[in-house]
Amino acid sequence: MAYREPAATSTPESWCQGISDPISVNARMSSTRGSSKLFLRRADLESRQMAPLAPRFNAKVIKRFRRLLLRWYDGSRRKLPWRGQTDPYRILVSEIMLQQTRVAVVESRYSEFLQRFPTVERLARASEQTVLAAWSGLGYYRRARSLRQAAITVGHSGGFPRNASELEMLPGIGRYTAAAVASIAFNQPVPVVDGNVKRVLSRVAGRDLGDQECWSLAAELLESRRPGDFNQALMELGAMVCLPAGAPRCAVCPVVELCSWRGAKQKSAVSLARKAVLKYLLAEKNGAILLRQRALSDRLMPGMWELPEIAVPADHEPLLKLRHSITNTNYTVLVFSGNRPRAGSARWVPLQRAPRLPLTGLARKILRRIKSGQA
Ligand code: SF4
Numbered sequence: 001m002a003y004r005e006p007a008a009t010s011t012p013e014s015w016c017q018g019i020s021d022p023i024s025v026n027a028r029m030s031s032t033r034g035s036s037k038l039f040l041r042r043a044d045l046e047s048r049q050m051a052p053l054a055p056r057f058n059a060k061v062i063k064r065f066r067r068l069l070l071r072w073y074d075g076s077r078r079k080l081p082w083r084g085q086t087d088p089y090r091i092l093v094s095e096i097m098l099q100q101t102r103v104a105v106v107e108s109r110y111s112e113f114l115q116r117f118p119t120v121e122r123l124a125r126a127s128e129q130t131v132l133a134a135w136s137g138l139g140y141y142r143r144a145r146s147l148r149q150a151a152i153t154v155g156h157s158g159g160f161p162r163n164a165s166e167l168e169m170l171p172g173i174g175r176y177t178a179a180a181v182a183s184i185a186f187n188q189p190v191p192v193v194d195g196n197v198k199r200v201l202s203r204v205a206g207r208d209l210g211d212q213e214c215w216s217l218a219a220e221l222l223e224s225r226r227p228g229d230f231n232q233a234l235m236e237l238g239a240m241v242c243l244p245a246g247a248p249r250c251a252v253c254p255v256v257e258l259c260s261w262r263g264a265k266q267k268s269a270v271s272l273a274r275k276a277v278l279k280y281l282l283a284e285k286n287g288a289i290l291l292r293q294r295a296l297s298d299r300l301m302p303g304m305w306e307l308p309e310i311a312v313p314a315d316h317e318p319l320l321k322l323r324h325s326i327t328n329t330n331y332t333v334l335v336f337s338g339n340r341p342r343a344g345s346a347r348w349v350p351l352q353r354a355p356r357l358p359l360t361g362l363a364r365k366i367l368r369r370i371k372s373g374q375a
Contacts, residue, residue, distance in 0.1 A: 057220060065204075065258050066223040066230065072254035073233030078240070081110050083232075088160045088185035089120040089151075095177045096147050100140045103239075109138055120160070124151040146172020164190045184228035191218030192231040196238025203242060206260025251303035251358045262361070274329045280307040280366065282319060282337050288348040289367075290340055291357070305354075306363040308346045312336050320369055324362050335366055 057065070077083065080103070082094035093113060097106045116134050117123040123131065128148060135144035149171035154160055161167045163186070167178035182188040193201075193214045201217050202209045209217065223230040237255070242248045250262050283290040291305045318334040325331065340346065349357065354367060 057217075061258055062221055065221055065255055068254045068258070069233045069237065070223060070226060070229060073229060073236060076240075077232070077236055081107060086185055088181050089123075089154075090114060091181050091184050092150070092173075092177070093147065095180050096143050096172070097138060099143060099177075101138050105138065120151045120154050123148060124155040143172065160185075162186050163188055180231060183231050187227060189222055189224035189227040191215060191222045191227075192235070193218050194235060194238075196242075197234050199244060200234060200238045200242045203248065203261035204255065204259045253358075256304075256358060257361055257364055276329050276331050278324075278331045278333045278362075279310055279312050279318075280333065280335045281310040282307060282335050282366075282370065283340050283346075284337075284351075285340075285348060287352075288350050289354055290346045291349045291354065291359075291363070292346040294360070303358065304360045304363075305349075305357045306360045307335070307366060310336065310338070320366065322365065322369060324365065331362075333362065333366070335370075 082090060085091050085094070094106065094110055097110060097113075113134055117126060117131075126148065128145060131144050131148045132141055135141060138144075150173060153170055161170070162182070164175075164178040164182035167173055167181055168175060170178075173181075176192055176194050179190040179192045182190055183192065193211070197218060198209065198211070198214045201214050201221075205217065218234070221230075221234075237253070240249075241253050248261070250256050250259070253259065256262055281290065290308060292308045294304050294306065296303050312334070316336060319337045320333075320335040322333050322335075323330065324333050355364070359367070
C-alpha cells in the first residue's frame, strides 16, 4: 500500500511516528521595540516550545494530505475579494475584519474600506474617528483602533515586518493573524491555527487536540512550497466541508481517506472491538467495475461509494482477503469475483474514473490491492 490506512478504532498514534517541535522560534526583535515586551514575547515563545506536541504523521501520509488538500483548493476555493492578494496591508485588513465578522459582511465592506484607505500610509495618517466611522457596521471597534495603531507602527519602522515573529509585535496582532499575513504575503512557511483548522485537525487525528498540539500538527502538515495556499486551504476546508456541530460533509471531503473521523463520532477508545466478516463482489466488464453508493441517510460514510455486498456460501474461495477496522469493529473482508447480481442499485463505473469518486476507505483499499496484483 502507498500509505497506512488509519483504522477508525485505532488511535492516531498507531499510524504516526516520532515527535518533534517544528516551530521555528525567532526571537529576533526590532531595536525599536521596548524591552518589557521583548521579555514577555520570549516567555511566550518559550512556553510554546515546552507545551505538549502532537504526534507526527508519517511522511507518505503528509505528502498525500498536502496534495489532496491543495488540489481541492485549486479547484474549489471560493472567489473572495482578498483571495490572490500579496499586499500585506490588504491581507491584514481582511484578516482583522474576518476575526469576528461573517464572510458575507466582510465581502461587502472590505473593498469600501480599501477605497477609503488604499495604503497602510493612508490609514496611518487618518484620525481615529475617521477610521471608526469607516468601520461602522463591522462591530468590535477595538479592532479598528488596533489596525490604525498597527499602521502607525509600520510607518515608524519604515515598512511592513516580513516574518510572523515581528508581525506579532504589532498592536492587535496575535499569533494566528501574524502567521496568516506572513505565509500569504511573504510565503513564510509558518502554520496557522484558527477554530476551523483546530476542528479539521482534531477530526483527522481522531481526538480533541490541545492548542499546542494543533500548532505542531499544522506545522508538520504545512506545504512549505505553498504555505499561504496551504493555510488558506485548511481554513477553507473547515469553513466549507468539515463543518462544526457534527455535520461534516465527509462524502465530498478531499482528505476523507486520511481522516480518522469520517463523519462518525469516535466511539470511546476503551470500548471493546467486535469482530465481523464482510463479503464484497468484484464484478468487472469492459474496463468498468460495479460500485454502489451508500444511502445519504446512512450513519456511517453517507453518500460514499463501495463494492456491492453479497452473500456467499462459506466454502467459496475469495479472490482477496484483508483486514479492516471501522469504528469499534474489526472486519475480515472477503472479496469474490463474479457477475452483476440480478437485484440491486449498483452501477458500472469505468475503472479509471473510480478513484475520483468519494470511495470509502475500504473500497479504495480493495481497489488498490487489486491493482497492485495482491489479489
Ligand atoms: S472526512 Fe469528514 S471529518 Fe474528516 S476532515 Fe473531511 S469533512 Fe472533516
